[in-house]
Amino acid sequence: MNKMYLLAVGLLLFFSCGKEKTNAGEDFTKASSTETSSDPSSYDPKRGEGKFTTVDLGTGLDVAMASEGEKVAGVKCMSCHKLTDERLVGPGWKGVTERRTPEWIMNFSTNPDPMIDKDPELQAQLELCLVRMPNQALTDDDARHILEYMRQNDGVK
Amino acid sequence: MKSRLLKITSAVVLIAAFMGSCKPKNTSDTVSGDAAQKAYVAPGKYDEFYNFVSGGFSGQLSVYGLPSGRLFRVIPVFSVDPEKGWGYSEETKPMLNTSHGFVPWDDLHHTEMSQTNGEVDGRWVFGNANNTPRIARIDLKTFKTAEIIELPNSGGNHSSPFITENTEYVVAGTRFSVPGDYENGDVPINTYKENYKGHISFVKVGKEGEMDIAFQIMTPGVNFDLSHAGKGKSHGWFFFSCYNTEQANTLLEVNASQKDKDFIMAVNWKKAEEYVKAGKGKKQKVRYAHNTWDEHTHTAKSEIKTEVLVLDASELKDICYMIPCPKSPHGCDVDPTGEYIIGSGKLAALIPVFSYDKLQKAIKDKAYEGDYGGIPVLKYEAVLHGEVQKPGLGPLHTEFDGKGNAYTTMFVSSEVVKWDIKSLKVLDRVPTYYSVGHLCIPGGDSKKPFGKYLVAYNKITKDRYLPTGPELCQSAQIYDISGDKMQLILDFPTIGEPHYAQAAPADLIRNNGQLKFYKLEDNKHPYAAKGEKEAKVVREGNKVHVYMTSMRSHFAPDNIEGVFLGDEVYFHVTNLEQDWDVPHGFAVKGADNGELLIMPGETTTLKWVPDRVGTFPFYCTDFCSALHQEMQGYIRVSPKGANVPLHYSLGTNFPAGK
Numbered sequence: 001m002n003k004m005y006l007l008a009v010g011l012l013l014f015f016s017c018g019k020e021k022t023n024a025g026e027d028f029t030k031a032s033s034t035e036t037s038s039d040p041s042s043y044d045p046k047r048g049e050g051k052f053t054t055v056d057l058g059t060g061l062d063v064a065m066a067s068e069g070e071k072v073a074g075v076k077c078m079s080c081h082k083l084t085d086e087r088l089v090g091p092g093w094k095g096v097t098e099r100r101t102p103e104w105i106m107n108f109s110t111n112p113d114p115m116i117d118k119d120p121e122l123q124a125q126l127e128l129c130l131v132r133m134p135n136q137a138l139t140d141d142d143a144r145h146i147l148e149y150m151r152q153n154d155g156v157k
Numbered sequence: 158m159k160s161r162l163l164k165i166t167s168a169v170v171l172i173a174a175f176m177g178s179c180k181p182k183n184t185s186d187t188v189s190g191d192a193a194q195k196a197y198v199a200p201g202k203y204d205e206f207y208n209f210v211s212g213g214f215s216g217q218l219s220v221y222g223l224p225s226g227r228l229f230r231v232i233p234v235f236s237v238d239p240e241k242g243w244g245y246s247e248e249t250k251p252m253l254n255t256s257h258g259f260v261p262w263d264d265l266h267h268t269e270m271s272q273t274n275g276e277v278d279g280r281w282v283f284g285n286a287n288n289t290p291r292i293a294r295i296d297l298k299t300f301k302t303a304e305i306i307e308l309p310n311s312g313g314n315h316s317s318p319f320i321t322e323n324t325e326y327v328v329a330g331t332r333f334s335v336p337g338d339y340e341n342g343d344v345p346i347n348t349y350k351e352n353y354k355g356h357i358s359f360v361k362v363g364k365e366g367e368m369d370i371a372f373q374i375m376t377p378g379v380n381f382d383l384s385h386a387g388k389g390k391s392h393g394w395f396f397f398s399c400y401n402t403e404q405a406n407t408l409l410e411v412n413a414s415q416k417d418k419d420f421i422m423a424v425n426w427k428k429a430e431e432y433v434k435a436g437k438g439k440k441q442k443v444r445y446a447h448n449t450w451d452e453h454t455h456t457a458k459s460e461i462k463t464e465v466l467v468l469d470a471s472e473l474k475d476i477c478y479m480i481p482c483p484k485s486p487h488g489c490d491v492d493p494t495g496e497y498i499i500g501s502g503k504l505a506a507l508i509p510v511f512s513y514d515k516l517q518k519a520i521k522d523k524a525y526e527g528d529y530g531g532i533p534v535l536k537y538e539a540v541l542h543g544e545v546q547k548p549g550l551g552p553l554h555t556e557f558d559g560k561g562n563a564y565t566t567m568f569v570s571s572e573v574v575k576w577d578i579k580s581l582k583v584l585d586r587v588p589t590y591y592s593v594g595h596l597c598i599p600g601g602d603s604k605k606p607f608g609k610y611l612v613a614y615n616k617i618t619k620d621r622y623l624p625t626g627p628e629l630c631q632s633a634q635i636y637d638i639s640g641d642k643m644q645l646i647l648d649f650p651t652i653g654e655p656h657y658a659q660a661a662p663a664d665l666i667r668n669n670g671q672l673k674f675y676k677l678e679d680n681k682h683p684y685a686a687k688g689e690k691e692a693k694v695v696r697e698g699n700k701v702h703v704y705m706t707s708m709r710s711h712f713a714p715d716n717i718e719g720v721f722l723g724d725e726v727y728f729h730v731t732n733l734e735q736d737w738d739v740p741h742g743f744a745v746k747g748a749d750n751g752e753l754l755i756m757p758g759e760t761t762t763l764k765w766v767p768d769r770v771g772t773f774p775f776y777c778t779d780f781c782s783a784l785h786q787e788m789q790g791y792i793r794v795s796p797k798g799a800n801v802p803l804h805y806s807l808g809t810n811f812p813a814g815k
Binding site (some may be wrong): 076079135 | 708713733
């Protein structure tokens with residue numbers, strides 16, 4: 001009986017998932033609202049939301065990575081952020097690696113929209129800045145390099 | 158004289174009778190209960206088809222959804238478009254260059270989608286400029302005009318841009334025969350018969366879409382109207398309707414309606430290719446522009462070409478054949494099997510259907526009734542499959558549903574008529590509102606029509622919508638053709654005066670690798686500023702180049718000083734956004750130009766020549782954030798020779814100064 005019930009539930013889940021998916025590829029098949037449709041109660045404010053679960057920072061600063069990060073940030077970030085604690089369009093970067101986990105930073109920089117919708121601190125920040133951080137289409141490597149640049153900015157040697 | 162008067166009178170009576178019987182009692186007649194449901198696409202849901210509709214005298218291409226009739230976008234092609242800065246920005250100006258210089262407007266008549274194996278493939282849409290003859294290719298990854306080629310020896314590029322089943326060629330037939338560009342055109346107009354020639358251009362399409370005029374065929378002077386390529390068994394052939402075979406040069410509405418039959422010209426383009434290879438063409442001195450868009454530099458370039466290869470149809474006897482066709486043929490359509498060629502005489506009271514197999518046999522048997530300017534004229538009966546009797550008045554265009562049915566628009570009697578291609582029996586007819594021209598069934602001129610919807614494009618709209626003064630929108634009407642009977646489900650307004658349109662399944666287009674934004678790292682624009690640290694102002698003589706960036710919600714720099722009267726200022730604005738759907742705009746006071754609309758990751762340039770001393774604001778025209786209104790800046794213009802150093806800044810306030 002129990003088994004039948006589980007099977008039925010399993011099938012239901014299967015079908016309901018199958019309906020949402022199409023094989024047409026890429027973001028074009030998603031309705032605009034699906035990005036924010038997952039359950040907010042499962043949101044982890046320490047890690048944020050996105051593909052990064054653990055980020056290995058190593059022992060000290062990777063200077064080469066930080067320098068790459070500086071380049072990318074120059075193109076994609078510095079029109080809105082200062083390296084000090086002063087707010088420009090977005091908040092200053094000073095101390096960000098002490099306030100946030102590495103996972104949170106990498107998830108937010110690559111997946112900002114869903115996090116802005118769920119993260120209580122980001123929502124409070126939005127009330128101050130009034131500009132949602134744009135998705136700047138960073139690659140995973142870009143995000144990692146920028147994180148290293150932020151660490152350098154925070155005095156990591 | 159008497160008999161002509163009688164003819165005209167009876168025609169008028171007949172037309173009046175038809176009009177009277179078709180005119181609905183009110184504008185909502187003939188719409189049944191479930192029509193709205195069939196056209197309804199709920200908010201957030203997608204349409205089944207993209208519909209690419211020519212903008213006629215607007216010169217642009219509009220993109221609608223089917224079956225909702227929702228307008229998604231207007232793509233600028235042949236006319237300047239202030240909304241997108243098309244023809245105003247320095248990068249786009251070369252796209253509208255011609256041998257006559259910059260031409261800011263044209264008349265986009267027909268649209269044609271690229272095909273592979275006779276099926277629409279979703280890569281490109283081609284469009285023709287009727288007035289200053291050109292063909293454009295619109296890239297469906299970017300929904301942007303990627304290329305425009307001008308056509309020499311032509312006037313009124315009407316019978317284009319029709320396409321062969323693997324997009325080998327796009328053709329363009331001249332509507333007005335004219336003296337060739339390589340001859341002295343300064344001749345008396347009444348020497349039409351001697352000095353005027355028709356030229357049909359075969360434009361080769363490369364793998365990436367790049368266009369090049371492979372050859373032209375010179376024909377006797379007639380007016381070419383429309384055309385279609387053969388397909389399947391008739392692949393290798395092209396068919397062009399011609400009128401004014403009387404070769405009149407004045408009052409054509411009478412003088413080009415003298416003969417009972419004009420022609421459909423059948424062209425064996427494979428044979429023409431052989432003659433080109435065999436060196437039978439003549440190279441002629443002409444001038445035409447070829448304009449191409451570079452996706453990496455976000456910039457167009459224009460090149461003037463000076464030579465074209467011309468084949469003479471009167472010398473090369475087996476490339477062109479004339480099929481007699483009643484009367485003043487307009488539409489010339491080939492069914493999905495490639496066997497049937499349908500001519501539609503604007504003034505004919507029947508629709509002749511020709512057979513490709515019979516055409517081949519007639520040519521083999523030399524079943525000629527004479528020649529026309531050196532081109533063999535086939536016997537009508539020898540090529541005819543049959544005639545559709547009493548289809549309606551003023552047959553214009555025919556499309557197909559892939560189930561053996563043809564749908565023909567009737568301009569004079571304002572209706573669409575469905576008929577069986579083999580038996581030639583009329584199966585159904587529905588009224589249109591009013592004076593229908595072209596029609597479109599998604600894939601309806603390909604080997605594989607998606608015979609679910611039919612859209613009729615009407616010339617007259619009076620009483621369909623709320624009036625807007627003497628000028629009204631044109632209207633399109635969607636019919637559900639999935640059943641035996643056609644059912645009107647929606648009408649929607651269109652821009653300009655739409656001529657042809659094409660449609661394809663939505664997934665074919667939106668999943669073809671659509672561009673969402675330009676990657677900053679791939680931006681090869683010579684004046685790009687990749688990041689605010691590259692924002693700067695550089696003086697070169699009297700030219701001032703502003704390398705400006707935009708990011709929600711500010712420009713960098715936003716204060717510029719040290720510009721003098723007599724300077725030319727070039728605002729090169731790079732949009733630093735890398736997010737979908739966040740263009741930025743740019744406009745500066747007093748510009749005798751347009752605005753810029755810059756896509757994420759793109760660089761675009763506005764040339765501004767200040768006409769007075771003063772301080773001029775600039776701002777972003779496209780709303781992006783709550784602080785949009787704050788996205789602004791100032792440029793100061795000083796008298797020539799003033800002692801104001803060139804200076805630019807962002808976020809820096811100086812002590813009050815001069």
